[in-house]
Amino acid sequence: MDYSILVVGDEILIGQVQDTNSGFIARQLTPYGWQATTIRAVADDSGAIFDAIDDAFAHSDVVLMTGGLGPTKDDITKPTLCRYFGGELVYDPPTARNVEQIVAGRHLPLNDYTRAQAMVPSSCRVIQNQCGTAPLMWFERDGKVLVSMPGVPYEAETMLVREVIPQLVAHFSDHVDIEFRHMMVVGIIESALAMQLDSWERSLPPGIHLAYLPQPGIIHLRLTGQSTDAQWLKAEMDRLAAELHDRLGKHIVADEDLPLAAIVGRLLRQRGLTLATAESCTGGNIAHEVTRVAGSSEYFLGAVVSYHRQVKQRQLGVSASDIDRYGVVSQTVAEQMATGVCRLLGTDCAVSTTGVAGPGGGTPETPVGTVWMAARCGERMLTQCRHIPGHRDRVISRATNDALLLLLSLLVDSE
């Protein structure tokens, strides 16, 4: 099924707000075989919105629209939708009750603006917003569907997963069952993996296919199956997933699409291990990635960001003479930081980084982008040096990723 995404909002076009909704929508729908033909952002302007809807329907049967809703924007978007789909703005009591509930839950007074959100086009079916005041609206015309959703990412994401995507898939599918199996693979590069799976992949039954979704240092394999025979499909998918496990063994580190920090976290929890980080050039970003995972407090005890040399020495016990001798960006300092934070916070495992994020601070021996990192688990330790090209943010985020990969490989090897 082809679809279009339409993002409405002046704030997107001036670059004040980064649109993340379209990527979220695409990630949710791609596995169902739904294909975005275009993603388009237009201003809060009636003519622009009208033309963009028309153009989108010329190329696809479904338009998913985000933004352009809310107290200050309704007066443009809703009349435009009425103009396109017919009908007029009417007061909708269930929407009014939902708006009242949401506003009351936030301990805010109901004002004229929020009250006006209960006015919806008579040509739509409302999907009540469970986390905000702007109602979602489902329009149909000539077998085509437009769903209008709020622009606030938290609201759009929640409602997409809970209501919009299940309703869309049900609306357009002819009772075809869809099953997914996900595997996260490390320790093998994409081309080698593709060669290893080549004959297996070509023997897949009709309706089942394998997708490679590479990320830095990790490959997300997604097996998608479609069939009218749900029972056969489930058994076949289980069989194929087991075959992949046989072929890839320890390279498979998770059977779900999870961020790296969540994979690491799951392995730590399964083995009852605790983690700390000791960070210099990553400045707390590894701890941040680890703690973005819900439930990380079960295994993550804390971190020391030792930006200043004194903090490395005093809190983490790094040897001053080693810093003088080998430099602050060195293998031994990375090792001593990891060991030091394990001792300080009493954890089983640690990761550490010391490097030059730039743009200043580079030397001929240690240019900008040089990062030493260590991972420790019990008495075992791995270290590596990376040279990461790019600007400061890129060095920080790639060093964060690579340090977590290092810890992951240590955890996988110790199985």
Add this chain to the structure above:
Amino acid sequence: MDYSILVVGDEILIGQVQDTNSGFIARQLTPYGWQATTIRAVADDSGAIFDAIDDAFAHSDVVLMTGGLGPTKDDITKPTLCRYFGGELVYDPPTARNVEQIVAGRHLPLNDYTRAQAMVPSSCRVIQNQCGTAPLMWFERDGKVLVSMPGVPYEAETMLVREVIPQLVAHFSDHVDIEFRHMMVVGIIESALAMQLDSWERSLPPGIHLAYLPQPGIIHLRLTGQSTDAQWLKAEMDRLAAELHDRLGKHIVADEDLPLAAIVGRLLRQRGLTLATAESCTGGNIAHEVTRVAGSSEYFLGAVVSYHRQVKQRQLGVSASDIDRYGVVSQTVAEQMATGVCRLLGTDCAVSTTGVAGPGGGTPETPVGTVWMAARCGERMLTQCRHIPGHRDRVISRATNDALLLLLSLLVDSE
């Protein structure tokens, strides 16, 4: 000047990669009075790219295209550009030399793929890529301009700032000078600020206007002036900026468009103060934001992420009985964390957070989203409690922002 942004890449349409280039372009061009009429993403498909270029030129005189370049994509995009603008692919020696230099600088061998990047449409003018192998291409037809740029954000951003935007502005401006003045304003809400500046704003001379760009807790004011009389413009902009300073006084915390952490960092550096963070629910994200700023090592010494209660007690010296009595998410724990990290790392200032990021861990007294935060500077301390709605990532990022704002208000008040 109206323009369109065209983002090319399958990876965008399946949601695997988040497009950040379009927002970057818009943020750079908006201040020049350039207006994006549409931002559009299409697949690596010749027909889709051709139609999207045609459609974009129907609505604007300039198309800025990112992506669709690079060793594996050139065979679609470049022939499509030839088809649209005429000409054929020709070997371009300066581009070949640039590719060789870039590849040599990365200590990689030159292979057939990278070598092929020296083939460019004869109808374009090449702008040599200073940080990658894919050449930028400038096309003109009937007075309209298309610039094709690589999709890698680091390359696109660098080349936009260094070459593309200066060349575009020069190409289309009739010797009009443009000046900007930026001010970051805190401690006053947007509507109050707009009322306070209302009459002043209406008295601005022709060609000069004020834009409000609100962010959470901080408002970016941008004064843009255009004139053919450069000398008059500069003097007038200086006079108006001084008037804004007279009117807003200490509410203005920076005269540049800077992220919050950079504003805080600048004030710390100006006063010779040092900073540490003590973080529970923000999990290191405040330290991460602080250290994203180049040069932060001048004032940021380090952080303790005290995720586990024991780390709060042992490293930061938070009283165990106070935790038992008031709860770990409490004013006194936030205060003791800030004080503790100042003492531990020997800094003048600190910020701290303790809260429930969710989705688990909430109680009726301390629901998910409750965050206590403290800012300390010398002997002065400010604390506040925030109730942040939304999912875990939102609680973390908003708490990070609010904690930095708290420190900023402490620094401003102590002037």
